[in-house]
Amino acid sequence: MKRFAAVITLFLVLLSLSGCGFKDIDKRFFVVGTGIDWSGNKSKPYRITLQLAIPSPKIEPGASKIQYETIDAPSIAEGVRMLKAYVDKELDFGHCKMMIIGEELAKRDINQSIDWMLRRRDIQSVATMAIGRPTAENVLHVQPASERYPGNALLLSFGADGTESSYNYAETLSGLSRRVTEKGMDPVLAIITNDGKESYVINQVALFDKSKIKMILSPTETQMFNQMSDHFTKASMHGMFKGTPMVIAINQLNSSFQIHKNNDPLLINMRIKMDVVFEEAPNGLFESPWGPVEDALSLEYEKATVTLLKKIQKHGIDPFGFGLRYRAMYPGPNSWDNWNQLYPNAKFSVDARVKIEGTGLIR
């Protein structure tokens, strides 16, 4: 009898806990994309756009259905709470893998947005971050005809499942927040540009100081930046050899860097090794020795990269994490101050080693 009573009590205690979080999957509205923009209005600075998925049992190209909700709000959390009044189901950010920040907002401050994302428990730390141009709202409204289910297209562009573009820089929420807080490593985000109406282009990255955009790289620089930061995806490279243009595909690329403190000024040495195959080559290359070609390509590559590094240095930002390495190698109470003095005058040297694996043809 006592046992029975104990079981009943336990059950009653359990019952009092119910209702906390129990919400069936069909009573949830999955947010598949979140856009945060600068609205231009001082009292309600944030414009929040939510891309809501309408689930359908059919998953086929072009069958995705999306509902959009947009609101201006004084803060992001408030905006999302207000948006709940506009929809019939509970908003769930569990599947929101795409977080887009408007370019205008990114030029002001991204810390508020990142803080909100990190604090909300249902937003995953692996969510992909990007910049939307001209606005995040604009980018989210693009619906490619081939999209199979809501929010898939953008996600595929960034993930490893879909396209592997060498212009694309995928950054996760956790990665971004690390770069925002870590001394000596600055945030980088890809820019999604809406060209016209039906699609978007991702071929640029924006480099940040700790809170806002400092410089935007051109597509060519973006590709080079991706290679140098070891963010490698299959890439191609153009070059000239004795006046004939050639295109090579990079199969394998490793890059690393070292900091030499003994030099004055500080020397940062970057080593980039790549295995390449020709995609377009001058005739008769197979029989001629490859050594001079390799050297010429390496030299050209070195020149271009040093220019890029100097350009980034001039803006006073450090997306490669040189400062972090310096702090790790030369620790001490004032190592960060030392670095801040040394970095603006640091010299760069790049050591590129192009290795031709083949001409792409079988003889």
Next chain:
Amino acid sequence: MNERIRLLFAEAADLKTYTLRNKDMSIDIAYIAPLCDEKMVSDFITVPFTKEEVSYRKHLHTIPEYLKVEDSARWQDLLLRGNVMIRDNETGDIYSLFTGDVICNESPQTQVESAIQGPQIALSEDLNKSLNLIRTMYPVPELGIEEYSVGYISKTPLLVLFDQRHVDPSVLDNVRSKLSSISVDMVHAAGELEKLLIGKRRHLFPTVLITERPDRIARALGKGKVVVLIKGSMFALIMPASFFDFMHAIEDNYEAYWMTRVLIIIRYMSIVLTITLPALYIAIVSYNPELFRVQLAFSIAASRSAVPYPSYIEVFIMLFMIETLIEASIRLPRYIGSTATTVGGLILGQAAQQAGLVSSIMIIVTSVVAISNFVIPINSLSFSVRFLKYPLIVSSIFFGITGVAVGLFLYLCYLCNLRSFGKPYFRLHGKINPAEGDIGQVRTK
């Protein structure tokens, strides 16, 4: 003697009592006709008695099958076990002769634990035939056999088998004392005896292995385990047993190495699935849908949108259906059995989903639960595992994934706490060979 015997029994038409007389002696004989082989009665008693080639008294003295009965209190018992009572009316000596004729299945095929290779013959319901099989497969002089009987009314004969060299004396003593302390009226099945031996009525896992395979028994004897045969049941009990014994199909020893290893892994995966899947369905669908991939989340959300009830009602509907279907197909006569599965399969597969009662994913969940339950090689474990999912479902309704994890943890604690005749039931370390079903616990101190 005959008058006394008639007094001892109720008015029974099948109790036969005669007085026979020849030239030099007269005897009383009494037996219960259906229990005895009438041919044996005539061959051993009536024919030699009337022919008188040799004095029948000499028969009684020389042939060892005639046992002298001193104690009249044993008469009833002997008669009920198929003995013929013979009284030499001159000397007053009373003898008994066993002429029992037990109806049993003749060398049956394995049905519950079938194997493609390996012996196809199962234990018999008759103890002698079973012993014959076991002795043939385990021809060792050290094989000890002890006789017991349990049940005040049924007086079911039991045989306790063990290999004297290997057996752990503490286990053997434990079995002996448990067997002699059993006080019930009737025992007819191995499972019934198992419960009596364990003592605890409400156990979640079987701690005694019930098998019908003589090869499994021979292996168990070789490992020093104690085997109990029960008359009238074609199943034997092996003790002590570990959890891993129950997950071990005898064919793992006979078939190709790599595939059997894979099968063992699959078996453990499926036991986890069959226990957790319904609970995980509730937890993920209602608490943490972000655990699915996006596509799956959307298609579940879409297929659930027609379902009017919360996820746990859906789970209960489907589980009720599948459990009743399994139960029905076991109990039904074979001729109707296929009808039940067809109707059940159709209803479960199609109609329930089209009617919007359950989502299509739930049907997959249900069938995975049912199928992976059947993968467990020993029936008693698969039966008890069928229950384990329900407490997990309840905890997942209230606590989601945390509830499932805590529930599983509690199960593991319970398993680790279990003992089978004093030996750890869930022992993982030590000299283990789970593939052989041996956890090396019997012979170690």
